[in-house]
Amino acid sequence: MLPESVIHVDGLRKTFVVPEREAGLRAAIRALFRRKTRPVRAVDGISFDISPGEVVGFLGPNGAGKTTTLKMLSGLLFPTEGDVRVLGHVPSRREKAFLRRITLVMGNRNQLQWDIPAVDSFELNRAIYRIPRRDFEEIRDEVVELLEVQDLLHKPVRNLSLGERMKMEIVGALLHRPQVLFLDEPTIGLDVTMQKRIRSFIGTYNRRHGATVLLTSHYMADVLALCKRVIVIHHGRILFDGALAALSSQFAAYKTIGVTLQDGQADLSAYGEVLRRDGETFTIRVAKADASGVTARLLAEHQVIDLTIEDPPIEDVIELVFAQEATDGDGEPIGEPTA
Amino acid sequence: MSAELRTAAGPSAEAPVPEEGRFRSMASMYLTLFKTSIVVGFQYRVANLLYMIGMIAEPVIYLVVWSTIARSQGGSVGGFTPGEFAAYYIVWTLVRQFNIVFTPYGWEWRIREGQLSGQLLKPVHPIHYDIADIAGWKFVVIVLWLPIAAVLTLIFHPTLNPTVLQVAVFAVAIWGAYLIRTMNLWLLGMVTFWTTRVAALFELYFVMELLLSGRLVPLSLMPHWVQVLACFLPFKWTFGFPIEALVADLPAGELLGGLAMQALWIAIGAGLVWIMWRRAVRRYTAVNN
Numbered sequence: 001m002l003p004e005s006v007i008h009v010d011g012l013r014k015t016f017v018v019p020e021r022e023a024g025l026r027a028a029i030r031a032l033f034r035r036k037t038r039p040v041r042a043v044d045g046i047s048f049d050i051s052p053g054e055v056v057g058f059l060g061p062n063g064a065g066k067t068t069t070l071k072m073l074s075g076l077l078f079p080t081e082g083d084v085r086v087l088g089h090v091p092s093r094r095e096k097a098f099l100r101r102i103t104l105v106m107g108n109r110n111q112l113q114w115d116i117p118a119v120d121s122f123e124l125n126r127a128i129y130r131i132p133r134r135d136f137e138e139i140r141d142e143v144v145e146l147l148e149v150q151d152l153l154h155k156p157v158r159n160l161s162l163g164e165r166m167k168m169e170i171v172g173a174l175l176h177r178p179q180v181l182f183l184d185e186p187t188i189g190l191d192v193t194m195q196k197r198i199r200s201f202i203g204t205y206n207r208r209h210g211a212t213v214l215l216t217s218h219y220m221a222d223v224l225a226l227c228k229r230v231i232v233i234h235h236g237r238i239l240f241d242g243a244l245a246a247l248s249s250q251f252a253a254y255k256t257i258g259v260t261l262q263d264g265q266a267d268l269s270a271y272g273e274v275l276r277r278d279g280e281t282f283t284i285r286v287a288k289a290d291a292s293g294v295t296a297r298l299l300a301e302h303q304v305i306d307l308t309i310e311d312p313p314i315e316d317v318i319e320l321v322f323a324q325e326a327t328d329g330d331g332e333p334i335g336e337p338t339a
Numbered sequence: 340m341s342a343e344l345r346t347a348a349g350p351s352a353e354a355p356v357p358e359e360g361r362f363r364s365m366a367s368m369y370l371t372l373f374k375t376s377i378v379v380g381f382q383y384r385v386a387n388l389l390y391m392i393g394m395i396a397e398p399v400i401y402l403v404v405w406s407t408i409a410r411s412q413g414g415s416v417g418g419f420t421p422g423e424f425a426a427y428y429i430v431w432t433l434v435r436q437f438n439i440v441f442t443p444y445g446w447e448w449r450i451r452e453g454q455l456s457g458q459l460l461k462p463v464h465p466i467h468y469d470i471a472d473i474a475g476w477k478f479v480v481i482v483l484w485l486p487i488a489a490v491l492t493l494i495f496h497p498t499l500n501p502t503v504l505q506v507a508v509f510a511v512a513i514w515g516a517y518l519i520r521t522m523n524l525w526l527l528g529m530v531t532f533w534t535t536r537v538a539a540l541f542e543l544y545f546v547m548e549l550l551l552s553g554r555l556v557p558l559s560l561m562p563h564w565v566q567v568l569a570c571f572l573p574f575k576w577t578f579g580f581p582i583e584a585l586v587a588d589l590p591a592g593e594l595l596g597g598l599a600m601q602a603l604w605i606a607i608g609a610g611l612v613w614i615m616w617r618r619a620v621r622r623y624t625a626v627n628n
Contacts, residue, residue, distance in 0.1 A: 016624060076459055078621045094620075096462035101355055104460055111457040115379045124375065127368035128463050130359040139356070177356050 005085070006180060006212045007050040007073065012082035014043040014068050014236075042068040044236035045082070055206050055213040057227035057244070059318060065236040066216045067106075070182045073214070074104040086180060100129055103178040105170060107185035112157045118168040119153040122175055129176035136175065143171045146201050163194035170198065174205065181205075183215045187222055199225045220314045232321055239321050248311035251321050255291040256310050257284045262303035271298060280305070368463065369471040376475025388483050395432055395487060401555065402428040402495060417560040422498030426586040427557055429491050430499075434581045435554075436480045437513040440521045441469045443528035443541050450531065450623070459620070466612060470521055477517075501585050508594040512581035515601030520577045522608025529612075532619040547572075553579025559587075573604045 020036045043065040050056055060066050071077040072084060075091035075098065084091055089098035112121040126136040144150055147167045152160060160168060166186065174181075183202065187195040199222055206213055206226075217223060223230060223244070230247060232240040240247055256275065259268075264280035271294050272286035286294045291309055298304060311317070358364075380387060405428075406421040414420060419427070449455050458465040491497075501509070527544055530537045549555050551565065552574035558566050569575040580597045583589060589597075 071456075074460060076456055077623065092621075094459065099460060099462040100358075102460075106453070106456075109453045109456065113375060113379075115382055116375055120371070120375060120378075124368065124371045127364050127371050128461050129356075130361070130364040130462075131356055132359050135356050179355070 004051050005049040006052045006054075006087060007048075007214065008083070008085040009049070009069075009073070010047045010083040012043055012046050012069070012072065012084055013041065013080045014065075014072060014077060015080045016040045016042055041236050043072070043079075046233065046236070046238045048231055048238065048241055050212055050214065052212055053206065053210045054229060055202075055215065055226045057223040057230040058214055058216045058233065059223065059230055060216075060233040061322060064233045066233055067184055068236075069233070070104060070184050070214065070216065074102055074182050075099065076104070100176055101178055102180045102182065103173040103176070104182040105173045105184065105186050107166065107183075107188035110157070110165065110169065112165070112168060112172055114158050115156060117154045118157055118160075118172065121157070122172055125172055125175045131176055139175055139177055140171065143174050143205075146204060147171060147197070163190045166190060166194070166198065170201070177209065179209075179211055181211055181213045181215075183213060183217075185217055186215070187217060187219055195219060195221065202226055220318075224314060232318060234322050244314070247321070248314070248317050252312050252317050253288055253320070254285050254312060255288055256312060257286060257291065257295060257298070258282070258306075258308040258310065259284065259298055259302075259304060260306040262305060266302060268298075365463075365467070368467065369474075372468065372471035373475035373478070376472050377478050380476045380479030384479070384483070387479060391436070391480065391483055391487060394435065395491070398428040398431045398435070399491070401431075405556070406495070417557075419557065419560070420498060422496055423586065425491075425495035426497035426499040427582055429488055429495065429497050430582045430585050431554075431578075432488065432491070433481075433484060434513055434516060434578060436484055437477055437581075438516045438520045438577050439477075440473055440517065440524050441528070443524050443531070443537070446528035446531040447535060455623070459623070464616075466521070466525060466616075469525070470518070473521075474517070499586060504591060504594065505585055505589075508598060509581060509585040511598055512584050512601060515598065515605065516577040516581050519573050519601060519604045519608060522605065522612050523573055523577075525612050526608065526615060529615050529619045532622045548574045548577075551575065552577055553582060557583075570600075573608070576601045576604050 016039070017037045018040050020038050046065075046069065058066050058069070068077065072079050073086055073091055075094040078092045087098065087101050089095055091098065112118055113124070122136075122140055125131075126133070131139070144153065147170065149164070149167050149171065152164050152168060157165060157168065170186070181202075186202070187198050190198070202213060202215070203226055205211060213226070215222065215226060227244055229242065230240070230244050231238055232247070240250070242250075257272070258281065260281045262280070268274055268282050268284055272284040272290070274282055275285050276283040284294070295307065295309060298307065312320075359367075402424055405416060405419070405424045409416045409419060409421050409424060416424075455465065458468060523544075527537075527541060530540060550561075551558075551569045551572055553569075558569055558575060558579045561569075569579070576597070580601070584594055584597060
């Protein structure tokens with residue numbers, strides 16, 4: 001364990017016992033007398049540490065174990081095995097001092113009261129978190145201003161759009177100024193502008209208050225904008241934990257070379273796989289090890305107007321990571337019982 | 340290790356927001372939930388009124404049946420005249436509104452919809468939400484109940500002459516009934532954490548409550564052994580006792596003893612909820628929530 005860790009996870013496992021039944025009447029009758037279950041490992045021995053103020057992207061496909069991990073870190077679920085500390089607390093004990101310092105925002109869940117204006121729900125949170133009025137008003141006004149939701153405060157929550165509601169959910173979740181933010185798909189279902197606004201808010205909040213953020217998202221734009229570090233999880237296991245930049249260099253087997261030539265009729269198929277051709281500009285995919293050699297040859301053999309070498313898009317890299325795991329994996333029946 | 344981590348977390352993160360006093364903030368939470376619940380209750384006033392009218396059917400049927408029997412037997416049954424039956428069942432309607440709590444059937448919904456996840460993340464026991472929220476709704480109910488009670492009074496002419504002490508004990512007892520039932524139905528609802536096949540258990544509870552609480556019939560009309568048994572179970576203190584506190588001619592000792600029994604059942608219920616909750620929450624799997 002790193003001494004400066006805000007979040008410390010060591011050998012964390014979560015196994016759900018799920019009922020199993022075959023289709024048909026006979027199986028239904030049999031299940032009345034003998035219930036069959038099977039253990040499903042949603043999180044399978046993961047370990048990591050997160051330092052104060054870090055914003056970490058927690059990536060993985062559906063059912064990878066991301067949400068289960070966040071729920072264990074926030075005290076909603078009891079781990080089956082392993083050691084978890086958040087701000088020095090064992091989350092599953094759900095001590096009040098711990099709950100007052102964290103928040104979990106789930107993009108697909110509504111925690112505000114549906115029938116009343118959000119400002120009244122905020123007032124309720126003030127009482128629940130025992131926030132002195134002056135601090136409460138100061139924090140509320142700051143977050144409301146950052147998210148630009150002054151006009152929405154007095155509208156009943158049921159009358160807000162999805163994006164507006166999400167912003168209000170975030171305000172409500174931050175009124176007690178948590179030091180650790182668990183954000184589970186905070187931009188899910190939102191339009192691009194709204195995603196950008198929320199993304200920018202999270203970044204500002206992190207910088208301004210030194211909050212530690214663990215974020216899951218299927219939108220790579222969220223991750224690229226906010227996270228220097230990513231943890232990639234699949235089938236409950238960590239496949240990668242490190243700098244976002246290192247993910248490409250470690251897993252991407254190829255690079256893409258964009259080249260604009262004087263002679264637009266040239267045939268570049270001998271240099272690599274030509275992905276696109278747009279006038280005089282070509283996009284070629286080459287093996288990572290060959291990238292410098294191919295570049296040198298292009299420069300020597302053609303009149304090059306412009307040339308760029310890029311790592312593949314992060315989505316492709318992550319896809320590669322999962323594909324690699326699927327090939328190397330031991331095929332154990334692990335996975336989260338959620339859609 | 341904890342201290343080490345706490346210290347380590349300090350430098351870059353801000354100091355936590357100071358805390359307001361526990362009792363002050365708890366009172367503020369209850370008040371806010373009361374207000375919220377009243378606002379929501381009045382938003383759905385027509386639905387609430389129709390719901391109440393629907394609920395009136397049950398005691399009116401009991402009242403008509405027992406009044407008819409009383410008249411056919413020369414004016415009373417077990418010492419109850421039609422006017423006393425009217426008083427019993429009209430007060431019944433108010434007590435019933437007061438002892439409505441979060442249904443155990445709602446627990447599955449609460450877990451499925453993620454409501455419980457949200458509450459588990461808050462530094463307050465979720466039972467406070469239910470107590471405060473449904474208590475606030477009762478203020479709406481009283482307003483809607485008044486015209487219904489007036490109509491029933493005009494039709495059935497209740498005999499009701501309570502003393503000041505009876506009114507005071509009744510005012511406390513209806514809240515006592517509410518808290519006992521909250522604890523009982525929380526205990527029942529939490530069974531959902533272990534199995535979802537709980538409907539039969541819930542029904543068994545409600546049948547016992549119907550027979551042993553004074554809901555179906557005043558307990559004094561039941562066999563002696565039932566009356567004795569009822570004294571040792573919680574049901575009577577949620578229905579029969581509050582009603583009789585107002586309509587029957589109970590001596591002061593019995594009235595105060597009844598409140599003491601309510602306090603005892605609240606304490607027992609709260610203790611059991613505390614124990615069961617600690618085990619139940621460990622089993623919370625919050626599927627997809």
